[in-house]
Amino acid sequence: MVIDDFLFEPCGYSMNGVTKNGCYMTIHITPEPDFSYVSFETNIPSSSYREIIQKVLDTFNPGKFTVTIFANQVRCTTISLLVRPCRTEDQSKKTDLSGAISYEVCVTK
Numbered sequence: 001m002v003i004d005d006f007l008f009e010p011c012g013y014s015m016n017g018v019t020k021n022g023c024y025m026t027i028h029i030t031p032e033p034d035f036s037y038v039s040f041e042t043n044i045p046s047s048s049y050r051e052i053i054q055k056v057l058d059t060f061n062p063g064k065f066t067v068t069i070f071a072n073q074v075r076c077t078t079i080s081l082l083v084r085p086c087r088t089e090d091q092s093k094k095t096d097l098s099g100a101i102s103y104e105v106c107v108t109k
């Protein structure tokens with residue numbers, strides 16, 4: 001993976017990575033205590049995203065997190081079920097937008 005990252009002054013970090021086959025991974029960290037925020041995004045194909053979601057949670061230990069998955073309709077149910085065990089509080093939303101499906105899970109630890 002080719003990585004381009006940047007450590008902002010006085011704080012903040014951005015990383016964009018691209019694999020040889022065109023997949024990407026990004027991490028953006030906003031550490032300011034009043035509005036701290038981390039985003040992780042990837043389009044790397046996987047039959048289950050549980051492990052990678054768990055790694056991100058273990059790394060950043062967020063107070064709240066949201067998982068958004070964009071998939072075609074055929075795979076939506078499978079992906080939704082795979083995400084379900086990560087939830088500790090039930091606030092899920094399913095949206096159908098002209099063929100694209102976003103499955104969003106909001107969690108409070």
Ligand SMILES: C[S@@+](CC[C@H](N)C(=O)[O-])C[C@H]1O[C@@H](n2cnc3c(N)ncnc32)[C@H](O)[C@@H]1O
Pocket residue numbers: 008009010011012013014028029030031032038039
């Ligand atoms: C990682 S950047 C990007 C945040 C954006 N919300 C995202 O997720 O794509 C935000 C962090 O970098 C810091 N920062 C410092 N200098 C910056 C600059 N010139 N542009 C953007 N962010 C900067 C901000 O204070 C913040 O902590």
